[in-house]
Amino acid sequence: MLNMNGEKEFRKGVELLNSFSNTNVRDAMGFFIKAADEGHIEAAYYVGYFNLFGEPQIQKNVKQAIACFQKCLDAGLSRAKYIMALIYLYGIGMEKDEDKAYKLLEESYKEGIYDASALLTYCCLKGIRTDEDILKAREYNAIARQMRLPGAEALYLSLCAFPI
Numbered sequence: 276m277l278n279m280n281g282e283k284e285f286r287k288g289v290e291l292l293n294s295f296s297n298t299n300v301r302d303a304m305g306f307f308i309k310a311a312d313e314g315h316i317e318a319a320y321y322v323g324y325f326n327l328f329g330e331p332q333i334q335k336n337v338k339q340a341i342a343c344f345q346k347c348l349d350a351g352l353s354r355a356k357y358i359m360a361l362i363y364l365y366g367i368g369m370e371k372d373e374d375k376a377y378k379l380l381e382e383s384y385k386e387g388i389y390d391a392s393a394l395l396t397y398c399c400l401k402g403i404r405t406d407e408d409i410l411k412a413r414e415y416n417a418i419a420r421q422m423r424l425p426g427a428e429a430l431y432l433s434l435c436a437f438p439i
Contacts, residue, residue, distance in 0.1 A: 281310030337368035377404035392418035
């Protein structure tokens with residue numbers, strides 16, 4: 276059975292965010308926190324996101340963000356796998372762990388989070404958790420270019436310089 280705890284608060288938070296008024300971000304965050312406290316996983320994702328990246332009205336709190344994303348990760352939320360991969364890959368608020376990062380990137384990619392293709396391209400080129408693999412990097416880069424991800428075209432030009 277689907278857990279609907281916190282759904283009302285979550286929807287109110289989303290409504291405030293969609294109102295396109297910067298003054299509503301802090302209020303939306305309040306609703307997301309309430310919903311997350313009731314076990315709403317998407318709300319926990321929003322709380323983590325705002326804590327990780329901050330907003331003019333919301334101070335960054337990386338430790339809180341990681342706790343929220345870990346809760347989402349434990350629940351299997353694909354978007355959280357991608358964000359946690361970023362955190363592990365770059366060592367944001369914790370020690371770098373490229374193995375965990377690569378595993379989470381692959382999982383999120385397979386689950387439809389195609390933004391991961393850009394970082395998977397990078398990992399294949401740098402030999403992170405895999406041997407340097409130009410063919411695999413080109414496959415991931417093709418997806419990144421289709422998604423029009425920033426830097427994908429420039430990376431493609433670099434990939435063309437490598438012999439197959």
